[in-house]
Amino acid sequence: MATLLQVKNLTKSFGSVIANNNISFEVNAGEIVALLGENGAGKSTLVKSVFGLLRPDQGEIYIDGKQMAPGDTAAVIASGVGMVHQHFQLVPVMSVTENIILGDEPKDGIFISIKKAEKKVRALSEKFGLAVDPTANIEDLPVGMQQRVEILKALSKDVRLLIFDEPTAVLTPQETDELILVIKNLAQLGVGVIVITHKLREVMALADRVVVLRDGKVVGTTTPKQSDEAGLAQMMVGRNVVLExxxxxxxxxxxxxxxxxxxxxxxxxxxxxxxxxxxxxxxxxxxxxxxxxxxxxxxxxxxxxxxxxxxxxxxxxxxxxxxxxxxxxxxxxLSHIPEDREKHGLVSSYSIADNLILNRFDQQPFARGWFRNMSAIKKNADLLVKKFDIRTTSPAALASALSGGNKQKVVIARELSQDxxxxxxxxxxxxxxxxxxxxxxxxxxxxxxxxxxxxxxxxxxxxxxxxxxxxxxxxxxxxxxxxxxxxxxxxxxxxxxxxxxx
Amino acid sequence: MVGVVTKMTKSVMRSKKTIYLYLVILAIAIAYTINSVSTVAVAASSITFGLPLAMAAMVGIMCERTGVVNIGIEGTLLTSSFFGFFVAALSQNLIWGLIAAIASGAATGLLLALLTVSWKMDQIIAGTIVNILATGLTSFFYKQGYSLPAIFPRWSIPGLAEIPFLGRVLFQSGPITYFGLIFILVLYFAIYHTPWGLRTRAIGEHPSSADTSGISVLRIKYTNVVIAGAFGGLTGAYLTLELVGSFDRGFSAGKGFTALAIMIFGRWNPIGALLAAVFFGFAQALANQLMIDGLVNIPGPFINMLPYVLTIVVLAFSAGKVRGPAAAGQPYEREKA
CATH class of the missing domain: 3.40.50.300 (P-loop containing nucleotide triphosphate hydrolases)
Structure with missing residues (x-):
């Protein structure tokens, strides 16, 4: 098998946080590689560096044996790499066709040829068995269909390596099953695939090889055959996890x-x-x-x-x-853990301590008359951070600095810490x-x-x-x-x- | 299903637009039969008053379509009419004035791009900086006693100028008028039918989708904001070198802000904004003509208030109903981690 992508000793840090620490891995043609890791393990940073959206501090990236200049997305796309982003990179008010051709528009003179473009989209959609209506507007489509457009957009550029960043985070179980079939089909056509996920069931169902990341480092490489869900979970978290x-x-x-x-x-x-x-x-x-x-x-x-x-x-x-x-x-x-924690669960620009009393800020002991009782708020925060294992440097840190799991713990701590x-x-x-x-x-x-x-x-x-x-x-x-x-x-x-x- | 509904709505819209067009033509025809002189005068002034607003609105459209809110149009107009006037007056050459106006307009665009795109400053504050800078500079360096050698002459287009009504209204105008109108049409096609337009709109709506498609968001933002500034400079040149022939402190008189209302009224569409601007021009021209004909007696200050009153009315009615480019006002930064 030909090596499509080779990453050598890649390191990337944000300030004092090392997101990727000396990472090396490779992907072959027709192979599905799962990058498995907890939130904050550095998976997204890694693929964004590969895709040229981030500039690594150190390390080399080779596509087809050719070294890529860091941070050059256009060159990476030109060498046949596509990415299906976790937050879809689609313009909501534009049509499916316009979104797919963006950046590589078929032309008639100086004008875009919408006819040629729609023909291209139809051909793509037939070739990969992904049905879409080329004239529909993105904002009118359900999430699963939008993802399909995102995949077609990536495939439209003659892709040989396709990166999926948390593709199932927003999908229903049925849509997830469909997506797994689509990805397997792509691999059979010779496309190399990288899938970022933390869902073990999907890794088992999908991957040829699993690269496990923890705290920015590769902690192991295995295959679904050699391991099981419990084993993968243990590698990923670094301790025994009870799945049942x-x-x-x-x-x-x-x-x-x-x-x-x-x-x-x-x-x-x-x-x-x-x-x-x-x-x-x-x-x-x-x-x-x-x-x-x-x-x-x-x-x-x-x-x-x-x-x-x-x-x-x-x-x-x-x-x-x-x-x-x-x-x-x-x-x-009634206490409520809302579906959208960013929108309804937290105020990201408030401290963790303030987020922990959002629903009781005006009650004893957190308020005394018109004034806030800072010492009670701090005491409450120290207690809950410890009890609910919220991983933070300090309760005074902003909620926006937390990982997804820890944000959710803040919401849960707040909602469950009362009768x-x-x-x-x-x-x-x-x-x-x-x-x-x-x-x-x-x-x-x-x-x-x-x-x-x-x-x-x-x-x-x-x-x-x-x-x-x-x-x-x-x-x-x-x-x-x-x-x-x-x-x-x-x-x-x-x-x-x-x-x-x- | 969705497609069918869209098509049906579109055809209804189209027929509605056609009906409005016929009504306007009918109204003009009736007015022309009753009083041809006044009708021609009002129509011609509608274009004269409306064109600078339309051109200034294009500045706003080009910027907001790429995600940069430009409230500095007023400053661009003021700066460029200042430089246009004084360079033309000192060199006694309109062409040098024109070049100076365009260059100074482009410079205000470059400043705005630098502040908002590179330094990611709050766009409202950046626009305010452009405006304050323009007011300060042009007031400080303003000197009385200069005059232009002439203004740009009107060019009658052979053949077309002889058409009754239309010839007088459209085809006996100055060079900047012709260029401005053509530019607006070209901009319309460019925005909706060229790769540049698609990319520009994508950046104004959802910049990361363009970035991840290998498009340089930075480069397109810079290009568009600077070109828009240059076109704003041309608008300033129109005001001093083709329309009025003089310059005064605070010369642009809020046209840059009215243009923003027109941009919104025209739904960020060049043709829409052109029609909106002509409507603004028409309101003023009509009031003027009614006064000249002695049909009504409105005190002058009320007539001069008209553009501002209309701006308030338009914004009051369209606020919340129209949807502009989603990413306008936000500096683009790649997501970290």
Whole structure:
């Protein structure tokens, strides 16, 4: 096999932080290499250096044996490297075709030939079996389809090495399975593939070779055949990780959260939640499984008071919460781990200490009259940072300086550090590394065992199955079935999620 | 499905636009039949008053389409009309004045690019710097008692100038008018139909998508902001060397700010902005003509207020409804880590 990419002794630091420390690896034609590592291990930095988006401090990058000048993206693209970015590099108001041809536009005289361009897009989409509508606008497409455009954009430039940066972070399980097939297909066509991920199941399903990074260094190279999920997790985290969640039997009591006949509109003013009834009892976890975009987000937002309810009612601890403001719903006893922690969970420009009291800043002991009680805030922060294992240099550091997993720990620490009746956790482990996932799962179970009713919404079916006591499946804006976890079965749930009557 | 809906909306829009066009033509025809002299005068002044606003709006469009908010257009106009006037007056040569105006306009563009693109300064503050610098320099060096040898003459285009109505309105104008109008049309096609335009729009909307496609964001931003500055310089030259023939302190009189309103009203589209500017020009020309004809008696200051009042009205109605380039106002920085 021909060596496509060779990275030799690459080092890159940001200030005093060494993101990549003397890294060497290579990729052959037709090979799928997974770069595995926790958040902050230096995976993204590494591929950005390869792609010329960052300038490494030291080290050499060879493509087809030819050394690349550092930081020259155009040259890297010209030598046949494409990248599918984690945050899609697509212009939302432009069409699929315009996005794909950007930077390499087919011309008719001095003008762009949209006809030629659309023909090119159609040909590409046929060649790789990725169906898209060339005239559709990006902003009208679902996330999975946008990623398809992003892949086609990368493939449009005669690509021989394709880099995927966390490609499944935003995908549903079905879309993930599809993507795995697409990547395998590409490798069969001779394309070398680098996949960055921290999801072990995908690595096992996908990779020919796994390069594991930890703290900016390569800690090992292996293959899925030689290793298993537990072994990979251990390499990645540097210690033993319990992947299975161990929990005792639930001890459900009175209903603490009741939703009756709830109807909610989405941002486009379409009915997204079409009459949902559910009950969460104290001391149990009710999981809501479903393909994303079936009304879960709107359901959660309506329950927490962040979205207007068109019809129906939500009772927290038996108390109606009609027209209540999110803060009032919180006072009524409901804590919320929001789906989008950057937008709704944290203020990135505030310190960790301030983020830890965001919902209680005006209450004793954090406020005394009109003034903030700095010593109480600091004491609280020191305590929670320790208890929830938030990895930071200081509680006074800005939240924006934390990794994804640690940001999530801040949100969870804040929401769980008080008496709570109901906890609504939406996608609590999204974009979080394995070590933190384990910790977060333990905290959710601890909240349950402490007598709270937990409503867990997650796109990860495995997470739902391993944590929930009861599972409600949501599809098309309604709860299609609620089953006891003893009867849970991936296939059966998958069919319900897809909207098929089981 | 989405495609069909878009096509249907587009055809409805097109027919709506056609209806508006017919209505305008009809109104002009009726007015022309009733009073041909006044109608021609109003139409010609609409272009005269509207053109500098349209040209200045192009400066804003070129910059914002590449993600640079330019509130320094006023400063560009002031600087370039100052240099245009004094270089022409001192050398007694309009061409030198024209060159000086364009060069000084480009220099203000270069300053803005340096501040916002390279140094990533807040774009509103950078634009304010350009404006304050322009006001300071032109007031400080201003001297009375200079005059131009002439202004740019009108060129009648043979044949076209004889067309009734249109000939007088469009084809008996000065050279900068012709060039300005042609430039606006060219800019329209360039923005929507050339690789440069696609890249420019991509940078204005989502710069990292251009960067990751191997396009130099920095180079395009610089080029566009400097060219826009040069065109702003030409606008200044139009004001002093083709339209008025003199210069005074605070000569640009807020045209650079009105141009921003016109840019928004025209939805960042050159043709849209041209039409919006002609509409602004029309409002002023109409008020002037009504007064000259003695049909109404509005005190002069109220007529002079018109562009500013219209600006407020337009912005009040379009604010929040129109969507400009998403990345305008944000300096582009590659994401770290």
């Amino acid at each position: 969640v161990s929990k005792g039997a639930a001890n459900p009591g009175q209903p603490v959260l009741s939703v009756k006949g709830l109807e909610v509109f989405d941002d486009r003013k379409l009915l997204a939640v079409k009459g949902v009834d559910l009950q969460v009892r104290s001391g149990e976890i009710l999981g809501i499984a479903g393909v994303e975009g079936n009304g879960q987000r709107e359901l959660v937002e309506a329950i927490c008071g962040m979205r207007v309810r068109a019809k129906g009612e939500v009772l927290v601890g038996g108390m109606g919460t009609k027209d209540m403001h999110p803060h009032a719903v919180h006072e009524a006893g 709570l009746q109901v906890l609504v956790a939406a996608q609590p482990t999204r974009g979080v590394d394995v070590g933190s996932i384990e910790f977060i799962h333990k905290q959710l179970i601890a909240a349950r065992d402490g007598g709270a009713g937990v409503l867990l919404v997650s796109a990860e079916l495995d997470e739902i199955i391993s944590l929930s006591d009861r599972i409600a499946v949501m599809s098309g804006g309604i709860i299609v079935a609620t089953i006891d976890n003893k009867n849970a079965d991936r296939d059966y749930l998958g069919r319900l999620m897809a909207g098929l009557s089981a």
